[in-house]
Amino acid sequence: MEKTNNKIRITIDGKRTYVTKGSTIVEAAKENGIYIPTLCHFEGADPKACCRMCTVKINNRMMTSCTTPVTEGMEIENDTEELNEVRKSIIELLFVSGNHFCPACEKSGNCELQALAYRYKMLVPRFPYSFPRKEVDASSPKIIKEQNRCIACKRCIKTIRDEHGKHYFAYKNRGQHLEVILDPVLGDTMPDDLAKKAMENCPVGSILYKEKGFDQPIGTRKYDKQPIGSEIENNV
Amino acid sequence: MNKKILATTSLAGCFGCHMSILDIDERILDLIELVEFNKSPIDDIKKFTKPVDIGIIEGGCCNSENVEILKYFRENCKILVSLGECAIMGGLPAMRNGIPIEECLKEAYIDGPTVQENKEHILPNDEELPLLLDQVYPCHEIVKIDYFLPGCPPRADLIWNALYALITDNPMEIPYEVVKFD
Known part of the structure; x- marks a missing residue:
């Protein structure tokens, strides 16, 4: 260039x-x-x-x-080896700090956390599992908020807003009790496309669009064949 | 060449990982040339009859019997391999982790919507039954595990590549597509 x-x-x-x-x-x-x-x-x-x-x-x-x-x-x-080791450790810590049951997750295969674990060759986390007790909030008509899988990345808070800029998602509590919740009032009238977008923007399977289950066969999902990041690396 | 000796067991698992071992298809004929099975559900040998080279563990530890068998394997196997998500992180049985054991048992045997014939509200208490642990433990949190093969079930190619490498003392090749957590 x-x-x-x-x-x-x-x-x-x-x-x-x-x-x-x-x-x-x-x-x-x-x-x-x-x-x-x-x-x-x-x-x-x-x-x-x-x-x-x-x-x-x-x-x-x-x-x-x-x-x-x-x-x-x-x-x-x-x-570099050093940085990739740091990254792998971060992924491992995320895996042990939540309840990430990949075999039972609707987002498996399309999950960025899982894809990063594949890319950095995590076979098992080196830290002890914490198995925290978390709730599943299915009270909204459009969305299930699965707190077991949430990594509190704030992507839904930042990107899912109504036409006036109001946030559908918000942080609740602090420190290790921090949670991302769906606004119960706004959530009741959430439009369909926004609910689907919320699921797409979530890097893990913490925001699920209701009545959508496992609809992609294994082998055809986003990260089944190609590691995350290969779309950037192959685009030179 | 002396045949390597293999042992397998299923702790708190569903036998899916053992099914996936069978999924290596005709390579099972090659495997049988390379190894001899000792204690395993495949040949129904109940007790170790000689020292074992490779022990394959499916499933995590949810009760006292699982822990006992896992320790028995560790004592008798040179190499232990955690096969599948349940052995590695507890898997689906570990979904009860974080919920008090009393609450789990009550839901299963007393309060659950499908419970019909337990009018005396008895929880399973026969002394023959192994004691449930407070939570489901990954195998490496109980004993030292040497290798981990994730998947639910692990892909047959992953199992074959790993076993072949271990049996022939060669480095393991892990193509991207065969390591999956589901």
């Missing part, structure tokens, strides 16, 4: 690339066919940087690449 006025030069894993000024590291990498794993980040919404999956190393310092803008001459470490 030629250097133009709105392009700056950065290096990712020793590979020099020209990227759009003002973009974040995640976006800049994607532009160049380099995958940096993300989980809580949702394209088009403000980054939250809570899951730390997109951690990269700049000047020997760990940074979240979904919030860090690129600067001229920046040297970024991404696909």
Whole structure:
């Protein structure tokens, strides 16, 4: 790519690339066919940087690449053994802190958390399972909120809003009791398309559109054959 | 070449993982050339008759008998493999984890909508029955487990690749498509 006025030069894993000024590291990498794993980040919404999956190393310092803008001459470490180990540990911690029963989950095969576990070759988490007791809220006419699977990424809170900008989902409680809940009043009149979008935007199987079960055969689901991120890597 | 000795068991599992072992199809003929089965539901040998090279565990630990058998396997097997989601993380039986045991039993035997003929409200209490644990435990939280093969059930190709590598002392090849959690 030629250097133009709105392009700056950065290096990712020793590979020099020209990227759009003002973009974040995640976006800049994607532009160049380099995958940096993300989980809580949702394209088009403000980054939250809570899951730390997109951690990269700049000047020997760990940074979240979904919030860090690129600067001229920046040297970024991404696909290294150390960072991939950190990412794998994050996935393992997420698996043991909730109740992720993949065989019984409607989102299995299309789940980003599961796909990241596949990509980083997690066979078993190295941490003890906590098996917390969580509730399933099926009181809304359109949506089931499965708290066992929620990773509190905030993607539904940020992206699912009504025409006045009101949020359908919200945080409740603090610390280890933190939960994402569906507004009981707004939830009652939730339009169909928004409920479907909420299920799509959820990276795990915590938001389920009612009356939709297992409708995709094993082998044809999103991450059955290709690892997450390969759509970016194959798009050079 | 001396044949490697294999043992298998199903703890709190559904035998689906054993079915998946059979799913290696005609390769089972190759397997039988390479290994000899000892204690296993496949040949119905109840007690170990010699030291075993590879022990395959299906299912997690939900009661005292599961724990006893798992420890028995650990004592008699050089290598232990957790096969399937239940052995690795408790699986579907572990859905009761987090719910007090009394509540579970009451729901199953007294208050459940399908309970019809338990007018005296008896919970199973025969002394022959193994004691239920407070929760379902993954096998590696009870004994040391050497290898993990996830899946519900694990794909036959994953089982075959892993077993073949272990039997022939070769590194294991794991193609992306064969490691799945469901």
